[in-house]
Amino acid sequence: MNVFHDLFYGFGVALQPWNLLSCFFGVFIGTLVGVLPGIGPVGAMSILLPITFGISPVTGIIMLAGIYYGAMYGGSTTSILVNIPGEAASVVTCLDGHQMALKGRAGPALGIAAFGSFIAGTLGLFGLMFMTNALAGVALMFGPSEYFSLMCLGLSLVTYLTQGSVLRGLVMAGLGLFLSLIGQDIITGQARFSFGLMGLIDGVGLVPLVMGLFGVSEVLLNLEKLGEERKVLKTRFRELFPTKQDWRKSAKPIGRGTLIGFLLGILPGGGAVISSFVSYATEKRFAKHPEEFGKGAIEGVAGPESANNAASSSGFIPLFSLGIPANVIMALLLGALMIHGVKPGPLLVTEHPEIFWGTVASMYVGNAMLLVLNLPLISVWVQILKVPYRTLFPLILLFCFIGAYSISANVFDLYVMFVFGILGYALRKLSYEPAPMVLAFVLGPLLEKNLRQALILSDGNISVFLTRPLSAISLIIAAGLLLSAILPFVQKRRSEVIVEED
Amino acid sequence: MLEKETGTVEGFVWIGIGFIICILALQFDLGTFHQPGPGFVALLTGLFIAAMGLAMIVARAMSKRRPDKASGGDHPFQIEAWRRLVYTMVLLLAYVILIEPVGFILTTFLLMFGLFFDYRKRNYLWSLFFSIATALVSYLVFEVWLRCQLPRGLFPWW
Numbered sequence: 001m002n003v004f005h006d007l008f009y010g011f012g013v014a015l016q017p018w019n020l021l022s023c024f025f026g027v028f029i030g031t032l033v034g035v036l037p038g039i040g041p042v043g044a045m046s047i048l049l050p051i052t053f054g055i056s057p058v059t060g061i062i063m064l065a066g067i068y069y070g071a072m073y074g075g076s077t078t079s080i081l082v083n084i085p086g087e088a089a090s091v092v093t094c095l096d097g098h099q100m101a102l103k104g105r106a107g108p109a110l111g112i113a114a115f116g117s118f119i120a121g122t123l124g125l126f127g128l129m130f131m132t133n134a135l136a137g138v139a140l141m142f143g144p145s146e147y148f149s150l151m152c153l154g155l156s157l158v159t160y161l162t163q164g165s166v167l168r169g170l171v172m173a174g175l176g177l178f179l180s181l182i183g184q185d186i187i188t189g190q191a192r193f194s195f196g197l198m199g200l201i202d203g204v205g206l207v208p209l210v211m212g213l214f215g216v217s218e219v220l221l222n223l224e225k226l227g228e229e230r231k232v233l234k235t236r237f238r239e240l241f242p243t244k245q246d247w248r249k250s251a252k253p254i255g256r257g258t259l260i261g262f263l264l265g266i267l268p269g270g271g272a273v274i275s276s277f278v279s280y281a282t283e284k285r286f287a288k289h290p291e292e293f294g295k296g297a298i299e300g301v302a303g304p305e306s307a308n309n310a311a312s313s314s315g316f317i318p319l320f321s322l323g324i325p326a327n328v329i330m331a332l333l334l335g336a337l338m339i340h341g342v343k344p345g346p347l348l349v350t351e352h353p354e355i356f357w358g359t360v361a362s363m364y365v366g367n368a369m370l371l372v373l374n375l376p377l378i379s380v381w382v383q384i385l386k387v388p389y390r391t392l393f394p395l396i397l398l399f400c401f402i403g404a405y406s407i408s409a410n411v412f413d414l415y416v417m418f419v420f421g422i423l424g425y426a427l428r429k430l431s432y433e434p435a436p437m438v439l440a441f442v443l444g445p446l447l448e449k450n451l452r453q454a455l456i457l458s459d460g461n462i463s464v465f466l467t468r469p470l471s472a473i474s475l476i477i478a479a480g481l482l483l484s485a486i487l488p489f490v491q492k493r494r495s496e497v498i499v500e501e502d
Numbered sequence: 503m504l505e506k507e508t509g510t511v512e513g514f515v516w517i518g519i520g521f522i523i524c525i526l527a528l529q530f531d532l533g534t535f536h537q538p539g540p541g542f543v544a545l546l547t548g549l550f551i552a553a554m555g556l557a558m559i560v561a562r563a564m565s566k567r568r569p570d571k572a573s574g575g576d577h578p579f580q581i582e583a584w585r586r587l588v589y590t591m592v593l594l595l596a597y598v599i600l601i602e603p604v605g606f607i608l609t610t611f612l613l614m615f616g617l618f619f620d621y622r623k624r625n626y627l628w629s630l631f632f633s634i635a636t637a638l639v640s641y642l643v644f645e646v647w648l649r650c651q652l653p654r655g656l657f658p659w660w
Contacts, residue, residue, distance in 0.1 A: 050650075167558050171516050174551040178523055179545065185530075185540035191539055193526055215596070223590060224583045391632075394617035398610065398640060401597065406650040414598040422591065430512075448543045459533035 003129055006382045010111050010357030014365055019062050022055070023362045026063035030070020034090070035078050036392065041071035043215040045332050047403040049207050057340035062362040063337055066240065068329050069121060069312040069363065072272060073370045076113035076305050077381050080106055089272035089308040091501070092280045096293060096300030103296050111240040112250050112298055114374045120258040120306035124313030127262050129360055130347065131314075133442040135321035139346035142322075144453035145464050147327045149474035151447045156478035157267060159436045166482065169436045172427075176437035179204050180444020187452065199412030206335040208404040208413040209441060210328075212420025213434040215400040215402075219393045220425040240375055246298050253283050253303035261310030266317050272308035279307035288290055313363065319344050320356055324443070328435050331442035390410045513558030520552025593617060605655025606645070611637040 015018060033044040045067050052060025075090030080097035093113065100109040159169035161351075182193045183203025199369065256270035257279040264275040283303040284293045293300050316333075318326045323345030325331040337344050342352055349356045374381075404417040424434050440447075460462035466472045527548055533539025597613045614633035619625065644650040 091616065167554055167561065171551055171554045174547055174554065176522075178551070179546045181544050181547070188540055190530070190540050192530060192544070220587060220590065223586050228520065391618070394614050397594065397617065398614065398636065401601075402640065402644050402650065402652070405601075405652065406644065408530070409651045411598065411602045414601065418594055418598050421594070451543060452538045454537055455535055460537075462535060 003133070005298060006353065006357050009353065010359075010361030011364075012060065012113060013354045013358030013367055014361035018055070019059050019358065019371065020365070022059045022063040024364050024369055026066020027070035027073075027366045027373065030067040030072075031074035031370065031373050031381065032384065033067065034074020034076075035384060036387075040214070040218070041068050042210065042328055042332065043218060043400075044071070045329065046207055046210040046215060047396075047399045049332065049336055050403050052181050052336055053339060057337060057342050057352075058358045059314070060340070061333060061355060061359050062366075064333055065316070065359055066366045069309060069366065070373075072121075072305075072308045072312050073114065073117050073374050074118070074381070075308075076301070077110060077374070077378070078385060078409035078424060080113065080301070081382065082385060089276050090305075091273070091310075092276045094302055094305045095280070096295070096297045097381055099294065099296035100298065100301065105296065107240045108246050108298065109301050110243040110378060111375065112242045112302045114240075114371060115242070115307040116250065116254045116306040118367055118371050119254055120261060120310040121313055121370075122364065123258050124262050124310035125360060125363050125367075128313050128316055128320075128363075131266070131317050132321045132356070135317060136346040136349055137457050139322050142346075142470070143468070144450040144457065144466050145471045146474070147322075147324075148231060148447060148450040149465055149471035149478075150258060150322065150324055151443050151450070152320075153474040153478040154326070155436065155440055156481050157442065158327070160481045165431070168432050170436040170482070172432055172434065176440030177444045177447065179209070179437075180441045181448065186445060186449050197412075199259045199410065199416070204416060204441075205404075205407060205413050206332070206442065207406045207407050208439055209420050210332065211400045211404050212417040212422075213424035213438060214328075215396065216421025217424030217428060217434075219396055220421065221428060222389060222393065225389075229390070240378065242298070249298050250302035252286070253279075253299040254306045256282055256286070257303035257306030258310040261307030261312075262314045264307075265311030265314035265326070272311040272315075273308040274366060275311040276304035279303040281471035283347040285349065301365045316359070320348055321346060323348070323446075325439065328438045332438050334442055340477060510559050510562045513555045513562065516555030516558065517552045520548045520550070520555055522641055523548030523551060538596035550604075590617065601655070602653045605657050607637050607641050608656065610640060 014023065027449065029044055029048065029071050030041060033041055034201045045064050049061065052063065072089055076093050076097065079090040079093035080101050083094050083098040097109045097113065101108065155173050159166055159173055178193075180203070182199065182200055184190065185192055257275075260279045260282060261272070261275040264278060265272070280293075280300060280303060283297075283299045284290050287293065287297065287299060289297075315326045315330055319330045319334060323334070323343065325334045334344055337355075342348070342355060400417065401414060404413045405411070407413060427434060454464055455462070464471075465475060523547055525548075527541040527544035530541030530544070531539035532545055575615045593613055593616045597609055600612075601609045611633050614636045615629050618629040618632050620629075641652070645652050
């Protein structure tokens, strides 16, 4: 029962006034960015990342985590009421959620999305508590070669599961890796690729890079749709509670969605978006009346919404146990922890129990807060949805600039953000996804360190990556994934699952 | 994935970028497998990017379909609303250049006015009010409350 004792300790941390306030602020901002199309959790987290520098690591991580799972809740509101996904993981909710709303059943759709998210998020946390400890124990046996191979596997999975061409994804990962090499060499301290610019001697900053690639470029892309008007369907609080029949239909999809989301969330590169699509496909396959899908089936809302929330909980497992981020959001959290001098990995739970257990407990509290925020306050979010993008985008850009500048009070960071904003816009117009680039950028220094350490320790023997079992398995899976992508059958299946995001 | 829509031109571009990275890496000590140097991983990265570029060209050559509209991807060069886009980019660049010499408040006010302003609606008063409000509120929140040390420029006493 040690876990429950530790969880009790975590609640002691999470319920401290500042942490409670930080949790509320995080889930509130998360719901807001989830509701608002045009800014996602990555953009919001990168904007608010500098604020966390001035507070304790646990308070900062509680806030950033709140933004992430809060956005999963909020995203469904826009999908259901406006038919525009507030963030990527809610794309699939548009299909049946909006159809339900058109039939006058917006309330039950929003209700089941919120209740399903709450149930899945809470169950996912149980898994997070038990699996992190178990995995951390195993991870203590890992050496540099295992870490290097696991990171290669993570990058391969992200690239494989990224929308569009795998080759383009791999190129993005390569570019991210190169960008991470800019700055001082980790072993010799020699400045690399700084081109005589003082601002590059410490390397490219994570925050300006992410803000440019996700914040500024997202705004630039949305400027093309500035004239489009949103038609928001009305709903009232008393209409939000699903009927008994709705619950009967949704119970199994919520259970399956939780399981799918939890398992896919652990995989590097999995995450909320993929799990919501897989859950939708699963529900359609299990349904007695699959022909109702796309026309307002409540199972098509309950399953995916549960899946994306379960994935947002389990996504923390590889970060907290191995120190390897499963997706871009986790990469940002890794960056935030490292800025505070906290190294996520197998020793995190024992060395910094307040961070792990405080964050886990805060997620229980945050899930309860989200239920209150998303149900009784639905009319507030609907009003916010009516704010035109023309008014919002200047504010988003301003927050990006202030966020990037305030990290080190250096104008160079603004130039970096501007350049990556334009680059991100161009890359996305050319169907290049920035996610593998950011993940490779964050993993780059760890990847390089572990590769070089493994070679030094093995006296230059490169077969060390294939003679150690876990390393070999990881590399074989990574290579298999990338090679399988050239097989016509896999190509077709992959595009069916992923390209639907469009 | 050796997808058919990947074009030959982008393949050559990535080969070029890969080789540039290799040349840059060669300026540093590559070391050996026993003792890898600062340029070691960079060289591997450059070779990897060049290899991916080559794979794109091979994929394109092996593909029977043309990289056209049938691929179902974006239409990258049909940029809608390009005037607002270029206008916004110029404003952002001007903001980055001017923020240090001119200062946060004035530059932010000018940026916000430029971004809020809609040339079709000629909403001068509305834009003026919101840009002043945004500049002042953001100054109070970030400089006064959160002590972010924003650039003061022409107004060192602020």
